[in-house]
Amino acid sequence: MARITAGVGCSHVPAIGVAMDTGITEQPYWKPVFEGFEKSREWMAKQKPDVVFLVYNDHCTAFSAEMIPTFALGCAAEFKPADEGWGPRPVPVVKGHQKLASHIAQSVILDEFDLTIMNAMEVDHGLTVPLSLMFGQVDEWPCLVIPLCVNVVQYPPPTGNRCFNLGKAIRRAIDSYDEDLNVVIFGTGGMSHQLQYKRAGLINAEWDQRFLDMLTEDPVAASKIPHVEYLREAGSEGVEMVMWHVMRGALDDDVTEVHRHYHVPASNTAVGHIILENKTN
Template sequence: MSSHARITASVYTSHVPAIGVAMDQGRTADPYWAPLFAGYEPSRQWMVDNKPDAIVLVYNDHANAFSLDMIPTFALGTGDRYEPADEGWGPRAVPPVLGHGALAAHIAQSVIQQDFDLTLINRMTVDHGLTVPLSLLFGPQRADAPGWPCPVIPLAVNVVQYPVPSGRRCFQLGQAIRRAVESFDEPLNVQIWGTGGMSHQLQGPRAGLINREWDNAWMDRLIADPAGLAEMPHVDYVREAGSEGIELVMWLIARGAMSDLAGGPPPRVAHRFYHVPASNTAVGHLVLENIPKESPQ
């Protein structure tokens, strides 16, 4: 067994705030919501069977930890604890997010030395962009619990205020994170999650836009041709997936961290799910497992 950490899987999911509300209010069995939550049941069992030692969770803040006065392009949480944010109606009744300071500090050191200018955040609150994915994959957690089932390192990406980072740069950052994790001198099982999307637009004449065909073709390409997908320009996301569809560049960070981009075998698709609508958003979800080079396909 390796004495170093390794990324064993990547998880991708939308982070629609209404999903968190449905869970918090006990409405997951309502006819409207039941099909969506049923689609996550296989992944919840997968998480039980493949519990990580730490998660690097890529998400975007929605003007809670950061205002429009100051928006870092890439911000890595290096603290030990993050409280749920008050998004205007009180914090979600979920546990605090506990960090992994040692691994986060190592990732920061390594990634900055690979020429990425990260903003380091020692204290911040985390909003639905981070807590809804945790709820979806781990299930409801008591608010008075000491924390979620494993430490989480938040990586906040600016996809709110232009200019936002290119898909190529996000993809490269994922590759840098993989190298950082693999040089950490503890045998940790690390997962990296990419969140946000899929197609949706919250304002203007196209408010409510959902593009099923494009979303599913994009997921196909994320699995099979991530390097090519990373070259997609921003205008394609906005035109085909709506103004908020640009959140999908965050999935490219998680995909870039997979080992096939460093000469390993193609990842195994453990679960894939797509559902519309959830509020006014298309929901996409994917779990990819890294396969050790010596393992049979």
């Protein structure tokens, strides 16, 4: 049977992709950011996932203000990198696992979670930056990828609790898929940051670290953090962290924290990263 063996939480700062694409990762400003992912890439190389289920948010590329689904599942055979205004990132086309994605769609929808099914979709830095951080610069992504896009752009975004329970439904779906697959689930976005108005540049390292602690030790309490707390403590874009709850909900109650990395600043934001393994795989 298919199984989720681990979860990855990861920021998806667009400038990280630019730094990799332009070869400036060794510059003093960027080097501490990327050093924190060296162990992660070693871990991923040993993990050898067959499929990555990647939770992220679109940045007005696949969707516009005219149509913003709360949850959109990518069921296509492939997902091309989007042009976000300066051309697509020079990264491989993402290959999907259509049979597993369709199975997840059926299972989750019959489990009473409404999904938008995307049979064609371009993917932006929200998805490609975490892949680049975990796999490096490659000619082809070493595994198949199923994207799940979550609305954290237009109010109201889903609650952390809704995302946490969706993760549990995704876990049930994958557990019931009759093929021997090693699946790693990503929750991306965040951490604390605000891009506009008087609090632009806000970073709350203490709150971010407490969030990471709760993610490992008390995920139910973390999932109950209200929107107003994300806004107050982590900035207007800090609500992206609700997507990490999808990842955590798909894991066992008790997990092992394999690695953590936190760095400030990276393009005026905080970079957060955590790897959690199920104790029984």
